[in-house]
Amino acid sequence: MPDCSSIQKSLAWCQGKPELPGVKRRIFYISKADILKWPELQHDANGRLKSASYTGDFVLRADAKWKFIDILPDKSQLTSDGQGEYPSQTQLNKLVAVHPGVDEAASAASAYLNNNDNVFLVEDMRGAIRVVGSDKWPTKTVVTQDLGQGPTSTTSTTITVEATDECLAPFYAGSIDTDDGTINPEGNPNQATGGGDSGGQNSGNNSGGGNTSGSSSPTYSSDVYINNQKYTVSKGGNLSINGSLKSLNFSGSNMDYLSLEAEGEMEEEIEINNAKNSAVWTGQINGPSVVTVRRFEGTGDNSRSVTWFTLTILAANGPVYDEKVNIEGYNYTITNGRVNAYNYLNSIRFTGQNMVGVYLVDTTGKETKLTISSDGKSASWNGSYTTYGDYKFYRDEGTASSPNKVLWFTLNLSHNDGYPEEGD
Numbered sequence: 001m002p003d004c005s006s007i008q009k010s011l012a013w014c015q016g017k018p019e020l021p022g023v024k025r026r027i028f029y030i031s032k033a034d035i036l037k038w039p040e041l042q043h044d045a046n047g048r049l050k051s052a053s054y055t056g057d058f059v060l061r062a063d064a065k066w067k068f069i070d071i072l073p074d075k076s077q078l079t080s081d082g083q084g085e086y087p088s089q090t091q092l093n094k095l096v097a098v099h100p101g102v103d104e105a106a107s108a109a110s111a112y113l114n115n116n117d118n119v120f121l122v123e124d125m126r127g128a129i130r131v132v133g134s135d136k137w138p139t140k141t142v143v144t145q146d147l148g149q150g151p152t153s154t155t156s157t158t159i160t161v162e163a164t165d166e167c168l169a170p171f172y173a174g175s176i177d178t179d180d181g182t183i184n185p186e187g188n189p190n191q192a193t194g195g196g197d198s199g200g201q202n203s204g205n206n207s208g209g210g211n212t213s214g215s216s217s218p219t220y221s222s223d224v225y226i227n228n229q230k231y232t233v234s235k236g237g238n239l240s241i242n243g244s245l246k247s248l249n250f251s252g253s254n255m256d257y258l259s260l261e262a263e264g265e266m267e268e269e270i271e272i273n274n275a276k277n278s279a280v281w282t283g284q285i286n287g288p289s290v291v292t293v294r295r296f297e298g299t300g301d302n303s304r305s306v307t308w309f310t311l312t313i314l315a316a317n318g319p320v321y322d323e324k325v326n327i328e329g330y331n332y333t334i335t336n337g338r339v340n341a342y343n344y345l346n347s348i349r350f351t352g353q354n355m356v357g358v359y360l361v362d363t364t365g366k367e368t369k370l371t372i373s374s375d376g377k378s379a380s381w382n383g384s385y386t387t388y389g390d391y392k393f394y395r396d397e398g399t400a401s402s403p404n405k406v407l408w409f410t411l412n413l414s415h416n417d418g419y420p421e422e423g424d
Helices: 109-113 189-193
Strands: 026-031 035-037 040-043 049-055 067-070 077-083 090-099 118-123 129-132 139-146 156-165 176-178 181-183 223-226 229-232 237-242 244-253 258-262 268-272 278-286 289-297 304-314 324-327 330-333 338-342 345-353 358-361 367-369 378-385 389-396 405-414
Touching (some): 049 304, 067 090, 090 118, 109 156, 118 139, 118 156, 129 156, 278 289
Parallel strands (some): 237 304, 338 405
Antiparallel strands (some): 026 067, 026 118, 040 049, 090 156, 139 156, 223 229, 223 244, 258 289, 324 330, 324 345, 345 378, 389 405
């Protein structure tokens, strides 16, 4: 039976606490085509949203950067309206960003914003970053311009954005790679809840001193020992091992809380030593299973639990498939079971260990088994597809004598003017 217990919480407010309205003078945007991996909104087993904060980072294509637009804060606004019918209600997040210029550069905005599926990042007056745009629904962007009327009026180029999402514009605490450098390269836990002004973001916003994650904030080494073997993990990453999980060893400083949760089991806290610089778990979790490792980030009221990484435990001597795919010579990360490619599909290559079978099903339903190397470390296909649509990839997760074919991911092939056509 599903667990239908309530997830509702009390919502307090301290008398006299100021709530600063408005948005700051610089927003960021990028085309969804340049995003390889999205951060995640957390859900319970019933698909109910547990938080309005993303975990993880936006991972961009090589050389892709967030672009900025300077706006007039007093004339710009971020709002959200409910839409739809029970039990399928969503939020329509709306951004009105007013740029004062009407020159050639400002006028060109319509060329690369209109008819493009974009994501926008907006900073509120508390230093929290809000996201307008979702990986589930398209974003509508409209650019209008006003040259003014008479000597006392003003000029403006207005960017109006409408984006459906599961909640009010989600909070984002991850890094933002821009042409001027990376904002929050280690993430900023204060942003996820709007807990104070984030200060020096180098985003052109005179935000003042504000709160930052002080020296008492927990830090966690990316080097983790799994079954006494060293692995390098990243926030939001995924690792695979064969057989069983018997031990985990973590290091860091001011470590606050660590836990693991095996698929279908209760969450289990990992004991941290008194010096808060080491944590060890021992036990046995046999494959196949998926283990989620969580950690606390931030301090005080801003401390929160986030997913650090997931560990896929495969059956003993079972195949391991890397969660990356090489398409036309470019590496893509498989995110939420999907990969986007553009204009044509001529070659694809996978890597892993003990690979048993990889299958491609095209838009007509025709299945092709990929060629696997004799050492089981790579699988490849060469051909020619130019029909736009969904191509499904399956993989065998059992052994060669007892394969178990499952859906791995869907590749969506679509047209994009920013990418070369076949033969270019």
